[in-house]
Amino acid sequence: MSKIIILTGAGISAESGIETFRAETGLWAQHRVEDVATPEGFLRDPQLVVDFYNARRAQAAEAQPNAAHKALARLEAEHRGDVLVVTQNVDDLHERGGTQNLIHMHGALNSALCGRCDHRWPAPLQMAVGNACPACDAPAARPDIVWFGEMPYQMERIFTALGQADIFAAIGTSGNVYPAAGFVAEAAGAGAQTLEINLEPSAVGSQFDKALLGPATQTVTAWVEDILNSN
Numbered sequence: 001m002s003k004i005i006i007l008t009g010a011g012i013s014a015e016s017g018i019e020t021f022r023a024e025t026g027l028w029a030q031h032r033v034e035d036v037a038t039p040e041g042f043l044r045d046p047q048l049v050v051d052f053y054n055a056r057r058a059q060a061a062e063a064q065p066n067a068a069h070k071a072l073a074r075l076e077a078e079h080r081g082d083v084l085v086v087t088q089n090v091d092d093l094h095e096r097g098g099t100q101n102l103i104h105m106h107g108a109l110n111s112a113l114c115g116r117c118d119h120r121w122p123a124p125l126q127m128a129v130g131n132a133c134p135a136c137d138a139p140a141a142r143p144d145i146v147w148f149g150e151m152p153y154q155m156e157r158i159f160t161a162l163g164q165a166d167i168f169a170a171i172g173t174s175g176n177v178y179p180a181a182g183f184v185a186e187a188a189g190a191g192a193q194t195l196e197i198n199l200e201p202s203a204v205g206s207q208f209d210k211a212l213l214g215p216a217t218q219t220v221t222a223w224v225e226d227i228l229n230s231n
C-alpha cells in the first residue's frame, strides 16, 4: 500500500482562472514581491497588501475546482494507501474539489491571523487594515499568508511524510521557492519515486525521475487513472 505525497502550486489552479505568479503576465509582473509578499511590505503599506489579498480572495471565491483538483480527491478516496496533498496555493480549490488530507503550507486566503497573539479566524471576503482580533482585541489582523522570510506551516509533518513516501509528485509549481523546491531531493533521498507534472520542466525538473508535460486537467487525470488501475 503505497504512500503518495503530492506538492501542488499555482499551475494546478491556472485552468480554474487563477493567475500564477511567474508567468509573463502573472502576479509578479503586476506587483513587486517585496511590496505585497513580505512582512516588511505589510509594515510599510498595510493597505496595499490587504487590497492585494482582498482582490485575490474575491477571485478565488469566483473560481471553481477543475478536473485536476477533482482527480486528486478521487485518488485520496480510492487509493488503498495514504495520500497527502501539500499545497503552496492559498485558494481553497483542493478542499472544494473534495481533498481532505491537505496542508496549506503557505497559508490560506479564507483565514485571518492576529499579528499580536497568533489567533486565527475565518477572514471576511474584504478584510480591512486594523480589524480587531476576536481573541485579544488588538487591531492587528493580517492575511494568514506565509510571506518571504516567514516559516511555512506544518514543516515537521511535511518532512516526516516526505521521509516515508513511496511516490512524490509535484504538480504545477515552478521550483523557484524554498523549502518546497527542495522536497523532491528530500523524497528522492528517502527512496521515493518522483514525478513532475507541469506544462514545462521546472527549475528543479532535472531532479525528478519522470515528467508528464501538459495541462494539469489532462495530465493529472491520466496519472490518477494509471495509479488507480495499478492498485
Ligand code: BJW
Binding pocket: 008, 009, 010, 011, 012, 014, 015, 020, 021, 022, 023, 026, 037, 088, 089, 090, 106, 145, 146, 147, 148, 149, 150, 151, 152, 155, 171, 172, 173, 174, 175, 176, 177, 178, 179, 197, 198, 199, 200, 202, 214, 215, 216, 217
Ligand atoms: C501549469 C499550468 C497548467 C501553469 N498545468 N502546470 C536563497 C536560496 C534558497 C532559499 C532562499 C534564498 N533566499 C531566500 C530564500 C528563502 C525563500 C525563497 O525561496 N526565496 C526564493 C525566491 C529564492 N523562501 C522563504 O522565505 C520561505 N520561508 C522560508 O524559507 O523559511 C525558512 C525555512 C528554512 C528551512 C526550512 C523551512 C523554512 C517562505 C516562502 C513564502 C512564499 N510565498 C509566496 C507568496 C505568498 C502566498 C500568496 O500570496 O499566494 O507563495 S511566493 C509565491 O511563490 C507563492 C507561491 O506559493 C510560491 C510558489 O509559486 P508556484 O506555485 O510555483 O507558482 P509559479 O507561478 O512560480 O509557477 C507556476 C507553475 O505552473 C509553472 O511552472 C508553470 O509552468 C505551471 N503551470 N499552468 C500545469 N495548466
